[in-house]
Amino acid sequence: MTIPPSPHRPDAVERTAAAAAAPTERFAVRTQGMVASEIRALFAVASRPEVVSLAGGMPNLAALPLDTLSAEIGDLVAREGQVALQYGSAQGVPALREQICDVMREEGIEADPNDVVVTVGSQMALDLVTRLFCDPGDVVLAEGPSYVGALGSFAAYQARVVHVAMDSEGLVPELLEEALRTLAGRGITPKFLYTIPNFHNPAGVTLAVSRRRRILELCAEYGVGVVEDNPYGLLGFSGTTYPALRSMDRSVIYLGSFSKTFASGLRVGWALVPPAVRDRLVLAAESATLCPPSFTQMIVSRYLEKHDWRAQVKTFTEQYRERRDAMLAALETHLPDGCTWTVPDGGFYVWVTLPEGVDAKAMLPRAVTARVAYASGTGFYADGLGSRQLRLSYCYPTPERITEGVRRLAAVIEAEMDVRRTFGLPAAPALEVRRGAHTPSPDTA
Amino acid sequence: MTIPPSPHRPDAVERTAAAAAAPTERFAVRTQGMVASEIRALFAVASRPEVVSLAGGMPNLAALPLDTLSAEIGDLVAREGQVALQYGSAQGVPALREQICDVMREEGIEADPNDVVVTVGSQMALDLVTRLFCDPGDVVLAEGPSYVGALGSFAAYQARVVHVAMDSEGLVPELLEEALRTLAGRGITPKFLYTIPNFHNPAGVTLAVSRRRRILELCAEYGVGVVEDNPYGLLGFSGTTYPALRSMDRSVIYLGSFSKTFASGLRVGWALVPPAVRDRLVLAAESATLCPPSFTQMIVSRYLEKHDWRAQVKTFTEQYRERRDAMLAALETHLPDGCTWTVPDGGFYVWVTLPEGVDAKAMLPRAVTARVAYASGTGFYADGLGSRQLRLSYCYPTPERITEGVRRLAAVIEAEMDVRRTFGLPAAPALEVRRGAHTPSPDTA
Structure with missing residues (x-):
């Protein structure tokens, strides 16, 4: 367990320094903790139509009357x-x-x-x-x-x-x-x-x-x-x-x-x-x-x-289940050995753990180049964990797009693993090579 | 000029005490500064239809198409x-x-x-x-x-x-x-x-x-x-x-x-x-x-x-001017000597200063009983000033209601002054007895 240090507080020295800054740059100490989320930085690039975005959590409103x-x-x-x-x-x-x-x-x-x-x-x-x-x-x-x-x-x-x-x-x-x-x-x-x-x-x-x-x-x-x-x-x-x-x-x-x-x-x-x-x-x-x-x-x-809002929720849910199924089938078909993922029974998201040595955040620009986007894992931790993990959303794209997106993602992961092998970087130990939806822990760093 | 003391910060003793409180009552220190505004407390009583509310700042939407x-x-x-x-x-x-x-x-x-x-x-x-x-x-x-x-x-x-x-x-x-x-x-x-x-x-x-x-x-x-x-x-x-x-x-x-x-x-x-x-x-x-x-x-x-939004703004403004005029006329006609007020050239509000010794906040319950509501002045200061002052809004009621509201308010102020005279409380010194819209300072406490 990591307990982060107490936040920095203003003291006299800092206040004097702040007073010398331009009035519009004398920010409160709390702003030091405000950083753009990785997901947010990603939305801009991932919103191009040729990119299959598995990053956002936008509901599928096509089902609304x-x-x-x-x-x-x-x-x-x-x-x-x-x-x-x-x-x-x-x-x-x-x-x-x-x-x-x-x-x-x-x-x-x-x-x-x-x-x-x-x-x-x-x-x-x-x-x-x-x-x-x-x-x-x-x-x-x-x-x-x-x-x-x-x-x-x-x-x-x-x-x-x-x-x-x-x-x-x-x-x-x-x-x-x-x-x-x-x-x-x-x-x-x-x-x-x-x-x-x-x-x-x-x-x-x-x-x-x-x-x-x-x-x-x-x-x-x-x-x-x-x-x-x-x-x-x-x-x-x-x-x-x-x-x-x-x-x-x-x-x-x-x-x-x-x-x-x-x-x-x-x-x-x-x-x-x-x-x-x-x-x-x-x-x-x-x-x-x-x-x-x-x-x-x-x-x-x-x-x-x-309205019969319960029926509308059922309509939404049936669509999301179909998309979840498409994503799980695509993950099973395309993702290389060493990848594991969770199996959601509702909601919008699958959490994927990559093979050891593959960094989801470092890989993201290459994924977007390959026309697929996801949310890298470190954004979901306050303490730097999650580098091997990523979130995939199945809520918004159609099943066909989901399948295509996962196919592209799998190719990007394979390429990352190839690079590691070529340069002799340590592979995951044999005992840890596991695959598929049966490995539960979403928090493995 | 008053400079308030620095806010109270949590210290070790207080944290220990807080830990003994119920989890849902261990509030942050900043909540100590959160108090219900006087205006808010007032909205409930003042919203009864028989009360002429000169308290709120609700725009008059009747003019919208x-x-x-x-x-x-x-x-x-x-x-x-x-x-x-x-x-x-x-x-x-x-x-x-x-x-x-x-x-x-x-x-x-x-x-x-x-x-x-x-x-x-x-x-x-x-x-x-x-x-x-x-x-x-x-x-x-x-x-x-x-x-x-x-x-x-x-x-x-x-x-x-x-x-x-x-x-x-x-x-x-x-x-x-x-x-x-x-x-x-x-x-x-x-x-x-x-x-x-x-x-x-x-x-x-x-x-x-x-x-x-x-x-x-x-x-x-x-x-x-x-x-x-x-x-x-x-x-x-x-x-x-x-x-x-x-x-x-x-x-x-x-x-x-x-x-x-x-x-x-x-x-x-x-x-x-x-x-x-x-x-x-x-x-x-x-x-x-x-x-x-x-x-x-x-x-x-x-x-x-x-839409021609500028024309709509003009429509709004003409209505507010008419209401402002109604309020100023009523103040001139009905308010007793010793009251002064500002003359707005736009917006929603007139700021009234009462005769010395009359407390706007203490008077408010009696005003509501007399079926008129206003916003008492202390709510608009962080430092306790404004006890002799009140805000009147002319944006929402019709001119007729405004006139009636000011008439009721004037009677309440007269009654307060009567009480003060009856009980021999000090009257305002002669030099300060002034009246009307010519006295500008809205900040006289």
């Missing part, structure tokens, strides 16, 4: 425009908050609409929860790898991230306990565990139901909060949804989103929080944006009311 | 829904950023669309600019009084606010210089001056053009950045727009908004920043919300493209 939505939204403007185009409350539209409780009930959550705070995507909820809890230097626990946007928010508030490894059944309770014990031994109580239990981004694994209660118990025992981020929970391929951590423990802070089950461009997410947190979260939200857009909230509310 | 907008927005969904409902870039829709440059040209600004960052209302831009620049304890200069949402963001990042007084021509350069000199004498270089030059919220005054260059020179001399917040600039009643500070100095950070010129419920604002700030601001925005809603941005873009 745009004509119906067009009529509905037009009607909303005509009938309720005076409200929809006006400022609203910082906590969000009351009718929508009630409907959000219905959505969460699918995963066993019983909640009061008064404890729901609507945000501009769940990213905003994550950012504000970090704002509420994290002083500079505070420790946050997160799966390794973890969502890149969460790592960005933690860095923005100068929190230190300690990763806990997963296996094919998600976060490993024994490793969580070890981390908690080690930290406690150093007098550190992490502010919270940030976890994506279902169809993990980027790891593609799901936290076994049998582990969920144990993880909650451990956090309670060590006085650590739990932030459950669940944008993909309803997108399971086997037709089952898993009980949310929040359904087992009302102190869990739960983050949800309509970005993957309806439309990401509306940016409607939410947090369900204990009453002790709620008022502060509303105040923080008010400081961040005054209020979320009334219009997009009312669109989601009307959509939930007038 | 909802039927046309309904058709346009429906068409946007049908034709471009795949893009409008999808994730976009963190910096904002490129076409809109170009149009925003056209809008800013109205105030003499020449800008590159690459330096524009679209945000969820200009509140988000303000919050993120504070995030980029302010370490805990940093000093920010702001007019006294200042926008309550700005004070909230400054508090959220533990910045200290030093107010500089205005007169009827806005921020007083001599007082700004005095503040800068005093702070420099204590080794403090404020991070920036936050200013609302046009139709100030809440003071209702406008910074004289003759003062603008001097203020920029002073800030440059002392190495202090300038953040120009300009949501009301196009809503001037005399038909002139003022040259933006940014038009005179490219290092100024400029914040703009469509909330007052089009529709607040879309939450589309922006920041125009120097290139050195831009990349960091985009990163901060990404951490805050990933990206602003594509849909609302595309609605604004289409609106600017297809």
